[in-house]
Amino acid sequence: MAEAKYDVIVIGSGMTGGWAAKEFAEKGLRTLVLEAGRPTIPEKDYSEHVPPWELSFRGMRDRKTLQHERPIQSLCYACEESNAHFFIKDTEHPYTTDPGKPFRWIRGRQVGGRSILWGRQCYRWSDLDFEANLRDGTAPDWPIRYADLAPWYDYVEDFIGISGEALGLAQLPDSKFLPPMAMNCAELSVQKSMAKYFGPERTLTIGRVAVLTQTHNGRAACHYCGPCHRGCITRSYFSSVNATLPAAEKTGRLTLRPYSTVHSLMFDAKTRRITGVRVIDSQTRATLEFQAPLLFLCASTLESTRILLNSSTTEFSAGLANSSGELGHNLMDHIKGGGATAVIPGYEDKVEFGHRPNIVYMPRFRNVSQKHAGFIRGYGFQGESEREGWGRGALQPAFGADFKRAIIRPGPWQFTFAGYGECLPNHNNFVEIDKSTVDAWGIPSLRIHCAFGENEFAIRKDMSIAGAEMLSAAGGRNIRPFMDDDPPGFSVHEMGTARMGRDPKTSVLNAWNQSHDIPNLFVTDGSAMASSSCVNPSLTYMALTARACDHAVSLLKRGEL
Amino acid sequence: MNRREALKFLAAGAAASALPPQVLAAFREIHANLSQTATLRILNAHQDATLSAAAELLLPATETPGAKAARVNEFIDHILADWYSEEDRKMFLEGLADVDVRTQKLFGKDFVAAGPDQQAEVFRALGEEMALALDAVASAAPGYRGSAPEPGENFYAMFRELTLTGYFTSKIGAKQLHEETIPGRFDGCAPIAPSPQATGS
Numbered sequence: 001m002a003e004a005k006y007d008v009i010v011i012g013s014g015m016t017g018g019w020a021a022k023e024f025a026e027k028g029l030r031t032l033v034l035e036a037g038r039p040t041i042p043e044k045d046y047s048e049h050v051p052p053w054e055l056s057f058r059g060m061r062d063r064k065t066l067q068h069e070r071p072i073q074s075l076c077y078a079c080e081e082s083n084a085h086f087f088i089k090d091t092e093h094p095y096t097t098d099p100g101k102p103f104r105w106i107r108g109r110q111v112g113g114r115s116i117l118w119g120r121q122c123y124r125w126s127d128l129d130f131e132a133n134l135r136d137g138t139a140p141d142w143p144i145r146y147a148d149l150a151p152w153y154d155y156v157e158d159f160i161g162i163s164g165e166a167l168g169l170a171q172l173p174d175s176k177f178l179p180p181m182a183m184n185c186a187e188l189s190v191q192k193s194m195a196k197y198f199g200p201e202r203t204l205t206i207g208r209v210a211v212l213t214q215t216h217n218g219r220a221a222c223h224y225c226g227p228c229h230r231g232c233i234t235r236s237y238f239s240s241v242n243a244t245l246p247a248a249e250k251t252g253r254l255t256l257r258p259y260s261t262v263h264s265l266m267f268d269a270k271t272r273r274i275t276g277v278r279v280i281d282s283q284t285r286a287t288l289e290f291q292a293p294l295l296f297l298c299a300s301t302l303e304s305t306r307i308l309l310n311s312s313t314t315e316f317s318a319g320l321a322n323s324s325g326e327l328g329h330n331l332m333d334h335i336k337g338g339g340a341t342a343v344i345p346g347y348e349d350k351v352e353f354g355h356r357p358n359i360v361y362m363p364r365f366r367n368v369s370q371k372h373a374g375f376i377r378g379y380g381f382q383g384e385s386e387r388e389g390w391g392r393g394a395l396q397p398a399f400g401a402d403f404k405r406a407i408i409r410p411g412p413w414q415f416t417f418a419g420y421g422e423c424l425p426n427h428n429n430f431v432e433i434d435k436s437t438v439d440a441w442g443i444p445s446l447r448i449h450c451a452f453g454e455n456e457f458a459i460r461k462d463m464s465i466a467g468a469e470m471l472s473a474a475g476g477r478n479i480r481p482f483m484d485d486d487p488p489g490f491s492v493h494e495m496g497t498a499r500m501g502r503d504p505k506t507s508v509l510n511a512w513n514q515s516h517d518i519p520n521l522f523v524t525d526g527s528a529m530a531s532s533s534c535v536n537p538s539l540t541y542m543a544l545t546a547r548a549c550d551h552a553v554s555l556l557k558r559g560e561l
Numbered sequence: 562m563n564r565r566e567a568l569k570f571l572a573a574g575a576a577a578s579a580l581p582p583q584v585l586a587a588f589r590e591i592h593a594n595l596s597q598t599a600t601l602r603i604l605n606a607h608q609d610a611t612l613s614a615a616a617e618l619l620l621p622a623t624e625t626p627g628a629k630a631a632r633v634n635e636f637i638d639h640i641l642a643d644w645y646s647e648e649d650r651k652m653f654l655e656g657l658a659d660v661d662v663r664t665q666k667l668f669g670k671d672f673v674a675a676g677p678d679q680q681a682e683v684f685r686a687l688g689e690e691m692a693l694a695l696d697a698v699a700s701a702a703p704g705y706r707g708s709a710p711e712p713g714e715n716f717y718a719m720f721r722e723l724t725l726t727g728y729f730t731s732k733i734g735a736k737q738l739h740e741e742t743i744p745g746r747f748d749g750c751a752p753i754a755p756s757p758q759a760t761g762s
Contacts, residue, residue, distance in 0.1 A: 049742055051735065056643075058636065058730035063644050184749030224747045341707045353751035354744035390729045390738070394722040395695060395709070397688025399619045400681070404627075407725070408737045410753070416706065480707030 006032040006255065007556075008294040009277055011262050011307065014113020015538050016525045016545040017298035018240025019156070021248040021256070023549035024296075029556075030253050032290060033245075034260040036282060036299075037109030040116065040241050046231025047082035055081050076106045076492065078117050078229035086116050086229075092440035096447045103448040104489035105302065111258055112241035113300065114492070115538075117229050120210045120237050120357065121382070122162045123535035124153050124173040128368065132422075132531050136376050139330065139425040142530045143502045143511035146173065152543040159247075160238040160542070161216035163358075164208030172363040172380075172535070179213045180206045185347035186385035186413035187360050193474040194362070202365050202470070204383065207358040210238035210539075219243065226355030237357065259283050261441050264311040265295065265521070267320055273520045273561075280441045294520050294552060294561060298545065301526035302331075302431060305497040306446050308523075309433045321498075321515040327508050328432055330425040330496040331448070332532040335379075335456040337486035338463025339418040342476030344385060351387060351410055359384045362417070364534055366462065375458035379421035379534045381467065385413050417470060419463030422534040423488075424455055425496055450488045493537055498527035513548040520561045524548045601634070603641040603650070608657055609634055610673045615660065616724045618680050626733050628724055636727035649719070656716020660687075687717040694718075 007029035010020040017033060024031040052059045062081045066074035073079050073087035088107045097103050108114040127146045134141040150173070157176045166174040183191060183206055191204040211222050219242065220234040228237050235242035248254040259282040266276040266289070276291040297304040305328055311320040319327045359382045366378035388411030393403065434447035452460075460483060468481040488494075501507025504516035513528050515521040524545040526537055533540075555561050601609055616628035616637075628634075641650050660683060664672040668679045675683070694712035701710045712718050728734040739754045 051732070051742055052730035053732045053735065056639070058726060060640070060644060060726065182747060182749040187749070222747075224744045225742060339706070347750070349753050350750045351753050352747070352749055354741070354747035356747045356749070390725050391722075393725050395691070395712070395718060397685075397692055399684050399688070401621055401623045404620045404623060404625075408625075418706070480703060482703065482705075482707040484705055 006030045006290070006292040008032070008296065008552075009034065009290055009292040010296045010298055011277065011304070012113060012298035012300060012525065013111045013245065013256065013258075014108070014240055014298070014300065015115040015118070016541050017113070017296075018115065018244035018248070019542050019545040020296045020298050020524065020549055021240075021254055022244040023546055024553070025248040025251040025253040027549070027553050028253070029294075029553070031248065031255065032292065033248075033254065033256045034262055034277065034279060034290070035109075035111050035113075035256065035258045036261040037111065037113075037258060038282075039258045040111040042231060042233055042241065045085065045110075046233050048225050048227050048230040048232060050082055050230075057081050072104055073106060075104055075490070080227075080230065083117075083230045086110060093445070094437050094439065095445045096434050096437055098447075098449055101449065101451045102487040102489075103450045104487055105448065105494075106489065106492045107300070107303075111245070111256065112239050115239040116231060116241060118239075118492075118538060119536065120228060121359070121361075121536040122157075122160075122164075122175060122208050122210050122539040123361075123380075124175055125149070125533050125535065125540050126171050126173050128171045128364075129531065129533040129535075132377060132533075133425070138376075139530060140499075140501045140503060140506045143500055143507075148511070149540070149543050149547065152547040153539065156539065156542045156546055159217065160210050160243060161212045161219070162208055162210050162539075163206075163213040165205050167203060167205055167363075169203070169363055171368050175208060175539075177208070178216060181209070181211075181213060181356055181358050182206070183360060184352050184356075184385055184413075185350045186344040186415055187383070189344055189346070190383070190385070190415055190470075190474040191360075194470065197473040198365075198470070201369070202362055204360055204362050207361045207382070209358045211357050212236045217243075222357065224354030224356060226357060228357045260288075261443070262299065262307050263287075263441075263443055264307060265320060267311065267313055267316070267518065269313065269315055272518060274518055280443070282441065285441070294556060295522070296545075296549070296552075297521070297523040297527075298525050301494045301497060302446060302448075304523050304525055304527045305431060306433070308498065309431075309446075310444055316517070321508060321517045321521055323517050324505055324508055326427075326499060326506060328497050329427050329430040330499055330530075331429045331431060331450050331488075332423040332425060332495045332529070333450075333488045334491040334493045334532060334534065335421040335423055335452055335460050335486075335488075336419060336491050337484035338379075338421070338460035338467070338482070339381065339416060340464060340467030340471050340479060340481040341414060341416040342468075342471040342474075342479040344413045344415045344474065344476055347413055366459075366466075372462075374462060375455045377422040377424070377455070377459070377534065379419045379459050379463055381417045381419050381463070383415065383417045385415040387411055387413050415471065415474070415476065417463075417467035419460070419467065420491060420493075420534055420536070421456060421459035421463065423532045424453065425499070425531055426453060429488075429496075431497060452488060493526075493532070495526040495529035495532050495537060498523050499530040500528050501530060512551040513544055514552070519555075522548050522552060601638045603654075604634065604638050607671075607673075608654065609638070611657055611660060611671070612637060612720075614673050614680070615684075615720065616727075618677075618684060619721060619724050620728050625737055628728050631728045631731040631733040633724050633727035633731070636731070637723045640723060652714055653716060653719055656720070659716065663687075691715055691717045 013035040163178040165180040222236040263278040279288045309319040362381040364378040393407040429450040437445045464481040498508040620628040698710040
């Protein structure tokens, strides 16, 4: 059955799909967005203001239900009792991994995707990142440089609103900032110590975050309630539901179709073009087809690649648009698990008022001005300080009136440095279709082969050492370095599997996120990344998407698609 | 101001720090539909009486309400029924029964029948044993992100954790922490609130 025609089909309604929807609709294209999950209704689905005593398990999460329905998703800190519906049910979405090589695949299927759940940290990549593959020869060079993306960072930031502090660092270019959030007493103390002992090389700054500190484009400033991952009824943090999809809607040219699970893409070998999309209605299981002259894949890193792999043809027997053989390969995720925690003495008469939805950040300092002997590339630290709460009373033997009075008061300030490190592109980290494993809609799922390597482990170890060293310089007490074995996927920054590059023989997409093989096919989510940097990637996905949309429309107008 | 009006007000881009009290009140009403049930599913009457007395001994009514007023027993019953594994539930209930065994041994009566000093003596013994269990694991590898290692199977640690959680996540307990659902602003170095005193509820 053929449905009405559109000018463009966007697959996915999250971080990048929302941007594609907004850009195309605003540029006059009749835009169809296909979303596999259900609609998101903020007034019903958001739960950020529900106090603990109104939750059945008071913040302890619904352990048994989660363990049964979402054993992998519930490993993510953000998966709670009141927002578990923003995570897929693992029972409906199986995938396989190699023995001893776990990959934690955290997914959200609803209008808005994971943009409802993200950590909201926004950092521009720099030429330290875009030139990294070229410099150390690990993988083919990026086809773009910072200068190509800078105006698109500006463009995206103007719309979404990012609060932060300008530092003028070459390795971490400044965004167009709204006023920064404040640090707390202990963080300010550590910041001073870092400046004193390490100089400008290790700067502690407030996190750069897509949460509004003032009214912006009709969205209200943050009211500091805290749990952003449960939603935000005032639309103060950026998500596609809160910002880009309403903008697309306003044009009258957006058709957003939820419950549309994409099975595969249709390819015409004669015209060398994508002609349409095969969809399974998630509720009725009916098979549908949609057609448009332009297709944007924004379904998330592994889902977009899975769609291409499931769309094989006689010619593209190893996956559509895969003449390079690199589709599915070079999967990356930031390595974390290394860092240190300590007590920062003092400030006992001070507390935080309000819940700041933000961390503090130390930009990359390894392999910036000096070469590190142990590893290439680098990492940044996310940090946070908070006073210990009543939980510390569980393992103290005291009881009674004095104990109760003492435990109501906050404990010492704890400060934690937690590193996020760059992961090298590696051909041997890859995904393939596992024909023996299908999801609840009968669509073959992925087998994920992924493990960190020597360079990543050396980075994790250094996070632990440097974190402890800095907390020692900051006068920390009871310093506890840690090295946790967080597996790939756990940073939920999965990238790669359809990388950009100049050479069609070694890359899937060109400098405009356009398939080398199929001109009317674009992939603009994290799949496109040719390396991983060490900073949070979503801002870059958004800038790449807006840039690719602009390019695609100019090609369309020139009749070159 | 009803919910719809409150949302409209916020959507219009009102500065959160200037939220009028009626907006905040409307937000608090939105999900306020508590229906606490007093029907216990796991604890029998004696277990409930023992647990309630123990919880009140840990967090007594002072200038602020205690564990009983916060109905910590109902929360723990719910956790035993719907959150704990069968194994943990068994361990907890055996530990609770052991509190009576200890009190019988020392004073010839059940925990609920014992006087305040006698109950305190039982607690001190449980606390010393918990401290020993902690010492035993002190040299073990730390937990995730450098957290302190947990003692192995220890009823008193389980009881304390559940009681503290039940209390401080109740409306009564949360009030002691001066938490605001919608603070409206952030201050990283705010003066600490005065020591606990009667605040009413």
